[in-house]
Amino acid sequence: MYNASSTDRIEIVGPTNVTSMNEFRRDILKGLTASQKFIPSKYFYDACGSNLFEKICLLPEYYLTRMELSILKDSASAIMENFQGGDLIELGSGASWKVKTLLNVAYQSSLIDIRYIPIDVNELVLKEASKELLSEYPHLKVLGIVADFTKKIEKIPTEREKLFILFGSTIGNFHEKEAITFLRNIAQLMEPNDRFLLGLDMVKPREVLEPAYNDTQGVTSEFNKNILSVVNRKLDANFHLDHFDHYAFFDSEKSQMEMHLRANCKIAAEIKGLNLHITMEKGETIRTEISRKFTIRRAEAMIAEAGFVIKRWFFDPNQWFSLIELTRSTSDLWKRHLNDQLTQRRARKENLRKCKFANMKRPVRMHGKV
Numbered sequence: 001m002y003n004a005s006s007t008d009r010i011e012i013v014g015p016t017n018v019t020s021m022n023e024f025r026r027d028i029l030k031g032l033t034a035s036q037k038f039i040p041s042k043y044f045y046d047a048c049g050s051n052l053f054e055k056i057c058l059l060p061e062y063y064l065t066r067m068e069l070s071i072l073k074d075s076a077s078a079i080m081e082n083f084q085g086g087d088l089i090e091l092g093s094g095a096s097w098k099v100k101t102l103l104n105v106a107y108q109s110s111l112i113d114i115r116y117i118p119i120d121v122n123e124l125v126l127k128e129a130s131k132e133l134l135s136e137y138p139h140l141k142v143l144g145i146v147a148d149f150t151k152k153i154e155k156i157p158t159e160r161e162k163l164f165i166l167f168g169s170t171i172g173n174f175h176e177k178e179a180i181t182f183l184r185n186i187a188q189l190m191e192p193n194d195r196f197l198l199g200l201d202m203v204k205p206r207e208v209l210e211p212a213y214n215d216t217q218g219v220t221s222e223f224n225k226n227i228l229s230v231v232n233r234k235l236d237a238n239f240h241l242d243h244f245d246h247y248a249f250f251d252s253e254k255s256q257m258e259m260h261l262r263a264n265c266k267i268a269a270e271i272k273g274l275n276l277h278i279t280m281e282k283g284e285t286i287r288t289e290i291s292r293k294f295t296i297r298r299a300e301a302m303i304a305e306a307g308f309v310i311k312r313w314f315f316d317p318n319q320w321f322s323l324i325e326l327t328r329s330t331s332d333l334w335k336r337h338l339n340d341q342l343t344q345r346r347a348r349k350e351n352l353r354k355c356k357f358a359n360m361k362r363p364v365r366m367h368g369k370v
């Protein structure tokens with residue numbers, strides 16, 4: 001049925017909608033001129049950042065990867081039981097380690113027709129991971145999509161049965177509202193029989209959480225600081241990485257880990273690409289990531305609001321991590337919500353069109369020194 005040649009089994013599309021220089025400039029300008037400075041965490045993942053993240057996954061303190069893999073090993077057969085062939089669509093696939101647990105059981109019983117569709121902003125990592133999978137699974141087809149999963153992705157095929165996957169508790173890196181919008185967008189791509197496998201890191205004692213983001217080898221610190229190298233390189237900026245300390249803590253009220261870069265001296269930096277001068281007091285921070293930790297109730301609320309129904313939960317024995325199997329809600333309420341959204345989107349587009357037409361001479365915003 002398949003051609004054994006790996007080149008015939010792989011297609012990579014994109015980059016499609018990944019961040020343009022203009023968008024990067026806008027994000028950094030907004031983040032570094034806010035009262036609590038921040039840099040969006042998707043900018044961690046250049047070649048060096050992705051490499052460091054893979055090292056993080058192997059750290060003894062970073063329990064998340066180990067826990068999720070152990071749950072997957074225990075539940076893979078149940079998850080793949082009725083999958084008769086179709087598309088496995090992994091969002092933020094990175095090195096594609098975890099999906100192997102599913103592929104292993106799927107190919108154990110029969111040679112079903114599976115296409116793996118990894119989606120990631122990092123083209124290099126996606127290509128490397130895809131090639132490795134092709135050589136490990138001679139019957140697998142891969143359609144890699146280099147794209148930003150927070151935006152509309154045109155290329156996701158819709159005709160076959162789909163199992164969407166978001167591992168790693170990556171959903172925790174979104175703020176609450178962003179997470180719901182993101183999940184709703186996925187729900188809109190799903191048919192009633194499609195499923196979504198969502199990995200969630202659960203709330204646990206600070207004594208476990210904080211070391212996971214403050215490892216003794218300093219890999220997370222390097223990962224955190226690397227985001228400034230990305231800004232330096234892309235915007236011709238001169239941040240000294242040594243002038244910042246890695247700072248990660250658990251905010252129990254918000255139930256989230258936060259990672260910051262804390263100035264260890266007075267900072268004066270030039271960002272030539274933005275024509276921007278930044279000053280920071282000693283002790284001031286740039287927030288680089290939130291990593292939300294879930295209770296069962298909090299997760300249930302998010303999932304219901306996003307238009308999903310929980311089919312099954314899978315946990316490790318300590319309930320440190322969980323995998324949830326979801327299907328799209330088919331209630332009329334949900335359909336009404338989708339329709340409302342569509343109507344609102346159309347109205348916004350129409351408004352924008354009218355504005356553009358009426359406002360051709362809208363003044364251009366100038367960015368001066370801050």
Ligand code: SAH
Nearest residue numbers: 042045092093094120121122148149167168
């Ligand atoms: N799923 C893997 C990797 C998690 S790290 C695991 O569980 O171990 C997060 C991954 O998401 C990285 O590979 C990063 O490049 C990707 N990523 C982050 N933001 C993204 C975005 N907006 N769009 C697409 N990929 C993104």
Ligand code: AVI
Nearest residue numbers: 056168169170173213220291
């Ligand atoms: C990708 N994401 C789920 C990781 C997390 O735990 O929030 C990123 C990370 N940050 C520090 N260590 C790992």
